[in-house]
Amino acid sequence: MGKLVLIDGNSIAYRAFFALPLLTNSSGIYTNAVYGFTMMLLKVLEEEKPTHMLVAFDAGKTTFRHQDYQEYKGTRQKTPGELAEQIPLVREMLDAFGIRHYAIENYEADDIIGTLARAGSGKDLEVLIVSGDKDLLQLVNEQVNVLLTRKGVTETERYDRKAVADRYGLTPQQIIDLKGLMGDASDNIPGIPGVGEKTALKLLKQFPTVEEIVDHVSELPGKKLREKVETYRDQALLSKKLATIYTEVPLDLQLEDLLLAELDVNRIADFFRKVEFKTLLDRLKKFSGADEEETKTVCEEQDAIESVTVFGEEARDEWEPFLKQSGLALFVEMTGENPHHSDVIGLALSDGEKQLYIPIEEAMDWQAFREYLADGERHKVVYDVKKTSLALKRKELDVAGLSFDVLLAAYLLDPSESQMELNEIVKRAEAGYLPSDEEVYGKGAKRRQLQGEELEKHLARKARAIYQVYPVLDRQLQEAGLDALMFDLEMPLAAVLANMERHGVLVNRERLDELGVELKRSMDLLQEEIYELAGVPFNINSPKQLGEILFDKLGLPVIKKTKTGYSTSADVLEKLAPQHEIVEKILHYRQVGKLYSTYIEGLKKEIGSDGKIHTQFNQTVTATGRLSSTEPNLQNIPIRMEEGRRIRQIFIPSEPGWYMLSADYSQIELRVLAHISGDANLQKAFKEGKDIHTQTAMDVFGVAEDEVTSLMRRQAKAVNFGILYGISGYGLAQGLDIPQKEAREFIERYFETYPGVKKYMDSIIAQAKQEGYVTTLSGRRRYLPKIHSRNFGERSFAERTAMNTPIQGTAADIIKIAMVRLDRQIRERGLKGRMLLQVHDELILEVPESELPAMQELVRDVMEHALELSVPLVVDVNCGKNWYEAK
DNA sequence: CGCGTCACG
DNA sequence: ACGTACGTGACGCGT
Numbered sequence: 001m002g003k004l005v006l007i008d009g010n011s012i013a014y015r016a017f018f019a020l021p022l023l024t025n026s027s028g029i030y031t032n033a034v035y036g037f038t039m040m041l042l043k044v045l046e047e048e049k050p051t052h053m054l055v056a057f058d059a060g061k062t063t064f065r066h067q068d069y070q071e072y073k074g075t076r077q078k079t080p081g082e083l084a085e086q087i088p089l090v091r092e093m094l095d096a097f098g099i100r101h102y103a104i105e106n107y108e109a110d111d112i113i114g115t116l117a118r119a120g121s122g123k124d125l126e127v128l129i130v131s132g133d134k135d136l137l138q139l140v141n142e143q144v145n146v147l148l149t150r151k152g153v154t155e156t157e158r159y160d161r162k163a164v165a166d167r168y169g170l171t172p173q174q175i176i177d178l179k180g181l182m183g184d185a186s187d188n189i190p191g192i193p194g195v196g197e198k199t200a201l202k203l204l205k206q207f208p209t210v211e212e213i214v215d216h217v218s219e220l221p222g223k224k225l226r227e228k229v230e231t232y233r234d235q236a237l238l239s240k241k242l243a244t245i246y247t248e249v250p251l252d253l254q255l256e257d258l259l260l261a262e263l264d265v266n267r268i269a270d271f272f273r274k275v276e277f278k279t280l281l282d283r284l285k286k287f288s289g290a291d292e293e294e295t296k297t298v299c300e301e302q303d304a305i306e307s308v309t310v311f312g313e314e315a316r317d318e319w320e321p322f323l324k325q326s327g328l329a330l331f332v333e334m335t336g337e338n339p340h341h342s343d344v345i346g347l348a349l350s351d352g353e354k355q356l357y358i359p360i361e362e363a364m365d366w367q368a369f370r371e372y373l374a375d376g377e378r379h380k381v382v383y384d385v386k387k388t389s390l391a392l393k394r395k396e397l398d399v400a401g402l403s404f405d406v407l408l409a410a411y412l413l414d415p416s417e418s419q420m421e422l423n424e425i426v427k428r429a430e431a432g433y434l435p436s437d438e439e440v441y442g443k444g445a446k447r448r449q450l451q452g453e454e455l456e457k458h459l460a461r462k463a464r465a466i467y468q469v470y471p472v473l474d475r476q477l478q479e480a481g482l483d484a485l486m487f488d489l490e491m492p493l494a495a496v497l498a499n500m501e502r503h504g505v506l507v508n509r510e511r512l513d514e515l516g517v518e519l520k521r522s523m524d525l526l527q528e529e530i531y532e533l534a535g536v537p538f539n540i541n542s543p544k545q546l547g548e549i550l551f552d553k554l555g556l557p558v559i560k561k562t563k564t565g566y567s568t569s570a571d572v573l574e575k576l577a578p579q580h581e582i583v584e585k586i587l588h589y590r591q592v593g594k595l596y597s598t599y600i601e602g603l604k605k606e607i608g609s610d611g612k613i614h615t616q617f618n619q620t621v622t623a624t625g626r627l628s629s630t631e632p633n634l635q636n637i638p639i640r641m642e643e644g645r646r647i648r649q650i651f652i653p654s655e656p657g658w659y660m661l662s663a664d665y666s667q668i669e670l671r672v673l674a675h676i677s678g679d680a681n682l683q684k685a686f687k688e689g690k691d692i693h694t695q696t697a698m699d700v701f702g703v704a705e706d707e708v709t710s711l712m713r714r715q716a717k718a719v720n721f722g723i724l725y726g727i728s729g730y731g732l733a734q735g736l737d738i739p740q741k742e743a744r745e746f747i748e749r750y751f752e753t754y755p756g757v758k759k760y761m762d763s764i765i766a767q768a769k770q771e772g773y774v775t776t777l778s779g780r781r782r783y784l785p786k787i788h789s790r791n792f793g794e795r796s797f798a799e800r801t802a803m804n805t806p807i808q809g810t811a812a813d814i815i816k817i818a819m820v821r822l823d824r825q826i827r828e829r830g831l832k833g834r835m836l837l838q839v840h841d842e843l844i845l846e847v848p849e850s851e852l853p854a855m856q857e858l859v860r861d862v863m864e865h866a867l868e869l870s871v872p873l874v875v876d877v878n879c880g881k882n883w884y885e886a887k
Numbered sequence: 888c889g890c891g892t893c894a895c896g
Numbered sequence: 897a898c899g900t901a902c903g904t905g906a907c908g909c910g911t
Binding site for chain 1: 902
């Protein structure tokens with residue numbers, strides 16, 4: 001029996017376009033949709049082994065559906081130009097594969113697919129439909145399955161009758177009824193207003209079709225619902241009709257026309273070369289009969305390393321000219337992930353043709369190499385500059401001229417993909433092929449250290465990949481206007497961070513132990529009391545067991561549920577506190593338990609033999625441009641509650657008589673908002689040095705300063721936070737624990753007071769839709785493909801992100817600029833004090849007593865003038881004998 | 888290894 | 897009707 005695969009061309013191209021970053025090839029042509037489409041196609045060919053195939057496209061703007069309903073797809077946004085221009089290329093690609101594509105006036109791709117699916121199953125073919133559109137599910141039957149894209153283009157979900165039933169509780173035919181009732185915003189199909197998926201499914205459980213539902217209106221539950229169904233009866237029937245795929249399109253092709261011929265690998269390879277899909281050339285192998293000379297050479301060229309030399313003493317003279325070059329790629333291999341606790345194994349260098357592997361002992365013993373490393377004039381390209389320099393400094397090798405980090409470049413080009421592996425970067429840049437670390441090293445327990453030739457070859461391969469990917473990324477950075485951010489900010493910052501990490505923060509071990517004993521005692525006591533009140537001992541840390549005790553045994557009311565059972569989160573427990581004295585004890589136990597396990601035991605494990613903690617500041621993780629901190633995370637040390645705040649007492653200066661100095665920006669994000677929104681009122685408040693939350697309370701509640709109650713200020717503060725996060729009535733209601741209606745009124749009044757902010761929020765969303773990304777003041781980008789999503793939740797999330805990212809990201813830019821400048825100033829002035837930590841809007845330094853006045857002034861000056869905004873930046877500086885006291 | 892929870896800005 | 901506040905990382909539990 002044969003297999004017919006039918007692809008919804010527009011849908012897949014659209015998915016591919018938004019799933020992949022908007023990358024161009026060297027002639028400036030956008031190719032992301034073609035690339036994604038091709039990936040999907042290769043996957044289907046590989047996994048499904050079809051005998052027949054067709055890709056259906058929509059033809060013109062109007063279809064037979066417009067006769068019934070003129071507004072059909074009336075709200076649909078215009079296809080972005082960057083996508084539209086790729087459609088002819090998609091057709092060209094299909095031609096290269098010898099795959100038929102088809103469009104016909106007056107009908108949509110769906111109808112072509114429907115017609116052929118019926119024809120195919122009539123001819124005893126197994127049929128598989130590939131689309132991103134759930135509507136196609138209506139075509140499912142015993143012979144017809146649907147493959148829906150889930151995330152991106154290559155992650156898919158297969159639907160047969162059972163899968164449709166599991167997901168919707170409906171038969172495939174009823175998908176039409178579902179849409180008839182709930183409508184479809186993206187196609188502008190109205191359905192019944194006020195009926196969503198939930199209500200529609202409920203109705204369809206009662207009666208199987210729209211027709212029967214409207215015929216039995218009187219038997220439906222709820223007066224409102226009956227009225228709605230009654231009023232919109234015809235609209236529902238029309239909607240169903242619109243949603244129904246027409247399966248009798250007059251097609252001028254036969255099933256035989258869709259028969260797949262053997263792939264013409266050369267023709268495909270020509271196309272791939274034309275559009276510069278270098279990595280896809282590799283995958284072609286699987287389809288070719290190995291004797292295809294051309295592709296074979298291309299592929300082998302790409303993954304085989306012929307020339308790797310392992311450095312030995314005898315070769316020293318021979319390799320010295322190699323080291324004279326500037327622009328070599330350098331990769332350093334360590335025994336583990338954490339550069340503070342791992343050892344260096346060896347290094348690999350590449351000039352794109354020759355690769356040299358040097359075991360670390362040899363490297364340290366080779367003078368010419370030491371000179372090469374230390375020479376800032378000879379540039380080195382690396383993957384992860386911070387880790388590389390930490391590794392080399394650990395071996396007391398001087399290093400200079402690490403001038404391009406492909407990891408940082410990849411991050412700036414698309415910060416949504418956190419900590420990209422080298423093979424990912426190479427794949428995206430279409431600059432060759434590299435296996436993933438997981439493939440090479442194995443994962444979990446199977447992870448192993450490579451040895452001998454395997455190690456040498458792999459590192460050589462990595463070094464060469466770095467060399468090859470560098471020019472691509474360098475050009476992409478320039479094209480995106482991200483080069484200044486790269487070379488003037490992130491690269492210099494990496495060096496600053498490396499020094500902070502390497503120096504570490506000294507811990508007062510004695511104080512840590514004291515606090516530990518105290519917390520443990522408190523925990524044991526609370527545990528006893530909780531067991532007593534519960535009448536039975538249980539694991540308080542298990543949400544499952546705790547839920548059973550609170551809600552089953554003690555019968556407390558269930559306020560919120562999670563996927564897996566009762567919610568026992570703090571906000572739920574706070575509401576239950578008045579009902580039973582056990583609740584307060586549990587809250588306290590949780591708090592103390594957290595402090596003990598994360599901050600006492602957790603930090604203890606991280607103290608090194610030098611008595612210090614060396615965190616890692618990750619520069620390529622967050623989507624907004626902030627840093628993150630791991631192993632341990634020193635950016636979330638408690639401060640809000642006094643009990644936890646004392647943890648800060650354990651962090652002390654590393655030299656006797658020195659002080660901890662903390663400098664934090666006051667309201668930096670709201671000031672950034674005032675600047676970028678240009679709102680006159682908000683700017684005025686900051687220029688006059690007002691307490692911003694009090695000012696907001698005065699404006700929003702229309703009262704004088706002395707009439708602002710603490711409740712009003714608290715609520716105004718929550719509104720200000722909400723604004724920064726991309727406000728919604730629901731979110732603010734949650735934050736303040738008030739009805740949504742009230743929250744919406746607050747927001748409305750806020751926007752009346754600060755109309756510039758409202759204007760900014762609207763325009764930034766429009767901009768995100770237009771450009772596909774948003775930027776910070778320094779031009780840092782974040783792509784938001786989901787801003788076009790037809791899924792409300794996804795789209796709303798993208799919109800909030802569009803509002804928040806420029807604010808959070810600009811604040812991140814500002815403190816990063818300050819750090820680079822402060823570091824330079826400290827060195828130029830020959831000061832001994834040094835930066836230790838950064839906590840998003842705060843810098844922590846350790847400083848000798850004699851430098852305190854100068855350093856306070858310097859830090860404040862540098863931080864306040866990192867970027868000149870239309871409102872002043874204000875920095876508070878404090879110092880003390882430990883971090884706790886520097887408040 | 889995913890989930891719930893909670894620490895921070 | 898939809899279903900979230902934005903950005904992170906670490907811990908303990910239980911599959």
